[in-house]
Amino acid sequence: MEKEEILGHLRSAKAAHIKWVQKAKLLINGIDINEDAIPIDSTECKFGKWFYSDGQILNSLSNNPLECMQSIEGLHCSLHDKYLQIFRIYFSEDKKVGFFAKLFGLKRKKVLSEEETKNAKHHYAEIENISKDLLDEINRLERRLVAVSEEKIKALV
Template sequence: MEIKKGNDKVTEMLTTLNEDAIKIHGFVSEIIQHIKGLKDTFDEIIEIGNSVDSKARENLYEYIDVWKTLVEGLDTLDIEILKRVIDHAIWMDNVAKSLEGKSDWIPTDHTQCNLGKWYYSKGKMIIDKYGARAVEIFTSIEDAHARLHNLGISAINLQKEGKAEEAFKKAVEMYNSSKEIIDKLFMLYEEIVKHSNK
């Protein structure tokens, strides 16, 4: 009788354990389905993001083409400054594509990009004509521009070495430096326009 009682108890425990295992299996299956649903949703979001990114790039280059057509043949310093802003946007986009693995483009140092070539040649030769403030702004671009190139090169190299987190940090610094350069170029543009209207 004791043995039968013990067997019944073990059978009852095994039945309860089996029922609990079935419930847990159901919960785990449900969680897995939710995770799969989340993964599918994330995949869709990434696909949409890539599509938006691609369309934004396409639009950027369409706008640049229109801009180039509009300013073709115009050779005033204010237009040159705006051209350098466009060159800078293209440079930044090239860095972004490299960081995303969509290009194997490697930036040159700050003296070899279009902004750098203009800065160290024609820009340096004519900026004095636009007053002390224009010279001050112009001069302040140099260090920020060199820093930007160093950060871009460093971010791309880190990404290639598989150091994504460090590359991301450098890229954030680079984007902040980019904003500083754009701000300075627009300040220079405004100063040149103001001086030209005197």
């Protein structure tokens, strides 16, 4: 893989993360979002898919400390943990649902209480803070990747 290709994949993963956070914000702001539109599992979102596949090559960059990738992974998992709290507020298992609802799983609560709304907004504020830290780490990783020569990148692949 060429350096520019790796950079492109990193930047696409970063953009996917930003979109994931924006979808969570839409949900918080009352826009009807399909429960599958915002993956809960950190390995199922586009950023996670990149991180746990192509992103792992960046562990070998000579100027990228191991702590960087560990920090990115920890922050990314924390985001999904916080989103799980929001998901549980907005989507619930309904004991009195029909066959198709049971077949397809959860359904969105129609009306949230004031307390549920407050909790969801609190969790989203935490997501924003964690996302800022994650983007800072990703940007540091990107700068390190830019600083590495093409020859060293080719040696990694």
